[in-house]
Amino acid sequence: MRIAALFTVLLYSFIASSEQLDVVVGWDKPPYVMSADHSGFELELTRAILKELGHELSPIYVPFGRTARLLKDDAVDIALTLNKAHKVSADILSDPYVVYQNVAVTREDRNIKVNGLASLRGKSIIAFQTAKNVLGKEYGNTLASQPNYLEMARQDRQVNMLMLGSVDAVIMDRNIFSYFKAQNDAYADDAVTIHELFPVSAYCAGIPNPKLRAQFNATLKKFFEDGRYQALLTRFRLENLFDKLVEQQLHINES
Incomplete structure (x- = not known):
């Protein structure tokens, strides 16, 4: 009985700690975002990271210009495809997850x-x-x-x-x-x-909750290290542009 009671407590504890998170994302941008089946590289990566953290992704599709506004209005938990150019505080941005x-x-x-x-x-x-x-x-x-x-x-x-x-x-x-x-x-x-006339651009997720942002970053790092990130790129036939981002930053630092 004690084991059953302990299991019940742990189960309810897990349910209480997990939640559905509203994630705002721009309209269709195949292969990054495909709203018809809630797929695409950015959605699948975010979904996998949140699943590992015990959360469920609930996508909200909006015209791209409204993403930062919804985040500022505290209307969503996470906003995708942002960087410092989008007039959001750099303090709430995750590590870069796509280039x-x-x-x-x-x-x-x-x-x-x-x-x-x-x-x-x-x-x-x-x-x-x-x-x-x-x-x-x-x-x-x-x-x-x-x-x-x-x-x-x-x-x-x-x-x-x-x-x-x-x-x-x-x-x-x-x-x-x-x-x-x-x-x-x-x-x-x-x-x-x-x-290649233009520089590469790194994009982050806007995550106001500092605990969730730290968890997102730590899990993203694991995905890079264990090959899951590259496997997802391969699935969507995407070229990994992070090497170009590093080269670009080195060139800037040397200038």
């Missing part, structure tokens, strides 16, 4: 030489929505102001337009490009050239 890199992509058979943004002047270009606002003043002055420049919310259509020859170049995250290109058998094997 993005916007690039310019051209078809290899077009043989377009790109040595910098100026090389794309005069070319037809399609970019992700808000690119001219987030990629810097030089980008806006050099490319976004020209008449054959367009921004589009549907990134699968960006890839289609490049691969079918409607534009000379696309500007988007390299992993998102690779994901959509691989989905279409008509051009999945066609060669492209990746032009």
